[in-house]
Amino acid sequence: MRVIYNTCFADPWLKVAKKLKEEYGYKPVYWNGYEDDDSKRLVPQYFPDVIYHPYFDAWKGIFPKEIEDRFAQSYLNINFLKDYATYELQAIKMMDRMDPDRHSFSFTERQRHFRNMLKFWTACINYLKPDLVISAIVPHRVYDYALYLLCKFNNIKYATFRDSAFSERIIPVTDVTSIGNILDKDYFSIYHSNVEPHALKENLDKNILERYEKVKKDYTLAEPDYMKQNVVLHKQMSGFFPLVKKYINDRYFKKNEFLVNGINTYHKQRGKSIEKSQINTFKYSIIKLNANTYRKKLKKHYRSLVVEPDFNHPYIIVNLHYQPEMTSNPSGDIFVDQRMCVEVLAKHLPSDYLIYVKEHPSQFFAHGEGHTSRTLEFYDDLTRYSQVRLMPLNYDPFTLIRNSQAVATITGTTGWEAMVLGKPVIIFGLSWYEKYSGVLKVVDERTASGISQFIQNFKFDEKDLLAYLSAFSKMSVKAYYYRGLKHRMNQPEDECVDNLAGSIIKIASNA
Secondary structure (H helix, E strand, O other): OEEEEOOOOOOHHHHHHHHHHHHHHHHEEEEEEOOOOOOHHHHHHHHOOOEEEEEHHHHOOOOOHHHHHHOOOOOOOHHHHHHHHHHHHHHHHHHHOOOOOOOOOOOOOOOOHHHHHHHHHHHHHHHHOEEEEEEEEOOOOOHHHHHHHHHHOOEEEEEEEEOOOOOOOEEEEOOOOOOOOOHHHHHHHHOOOOOOOOHHOOOOOOOHHHHHHHHHOOOOHHHHHHHHHHHHHHOOOOOOOHHHHHHHHHHHOOOOOOHHOOOOOOOOOOOHHHHHHHHHHHHHHHHHHHHHHHHHHHHHHHHHHOOOOOOOEEEEEEEOOOOEEEEEEEEHHHHOHHHHHHHHHHHHHOOEEEEEEEEEEHHHOOOHHHHHHOHHHHHHHHHOOOOOEEOOOOOOOOHHHOOEEEEEEEOOOOHEEEEEEEOEEEEEOOOOOOOOOEEEEEOOOHHHOOOOHHHHHHHHHHHHHHHHHHHHHHOOOEEOOOOOOOHHOOOOOHHHHHHHHHHHHHHHOOO
């Protein structure tokens, strides 16, 4: 079994790869590694024969010599381009984050970049003949998304993981659009058993139960950790000097690299190809400051359009996703355009329903890239639907959920919160909770046409929800699979490695 490792953080994935090689014969042949995990040094020590591909080189379409030399003789498949045309548009949308001023990466340049990615990965596949690609998280960067699409087209097994509301638990998947039937059997069996709800609750994993109980109480207790961290990061990145200090101290000062090479980033410079784009520290800081100015403008415009909710009127709440991010692209498929979610609801909800739309607070945070995926007109277009009302940013999320008839999201945490609070949930993408009976997943006009009936027929059943959580607890993988998670989990390294390796073996044998 020949394996490509796609952007897998060195700890724990190097030891996972070592275990898979020694015990199962899974030979690593290619490794795309991060810049801040020492993988550039460690990977060759573990696997001397592996072709190593640095993270930012991958973003820019700069491939190792072994692949570069085969680029010209690698050809795009006409059938692939025709069959995967909608995915190409999603890939082009993924490049929003590479265009920091929103005017430096044209459609033509983006399409060239994506198709060059396809040629490079075709060369890599033809040369290395991989049997399996392992990706720590759902591919959502243009370089690994191109690889994923080619794997689907060429029937190469692809193993990745979808996160959940519980940071230490993930679900192994082979497709970015669905978790498949991994939970179905246990979910059905548990729900139809004679076990009482209180017993199911007592037997739940303690972390899942703790999160469940917090959501039932108050948002101040249930607020996700990442939202609290985002507030801190926003303050760190709001001014010129804090911004420069953070980037120099955290990433470049110790290496002195920024003095020679500038900021290592995937940003495209106007007037230069993506391959040759290189931004010095001063210009990078100016770009960030200009982005902050534009975010403030967006926020001010959004706030000028909001109204207070009317709880005497039936409504459905739509909490928008922060973009650009994996949760909407590729996990939302065509619904990466979140206006489409609102349009579907406007078309299929009862005529007397309002649609309360609330922007994600992170969209305006200084450390993010939200300015690349919003325009002033985005909010104007939403308000053109007669049913739509924009909600204040600081309005309590749980109050909006509790007073709603239903909650709609692509894949968000708000769906999980609505489940616990006893509300029907409409989703438009890949989510760990998509198979719960209280969730309607919209994928086409047929499923969309059932929205109204789904809401009207919904009846909350706590045993049903606890059965789903029990099945999820049983079938999910407990591991610190991604950067920054190890320090938040009290998990022995050997257990993490064994859990990840075991899930890979199951995927590879069943895919």
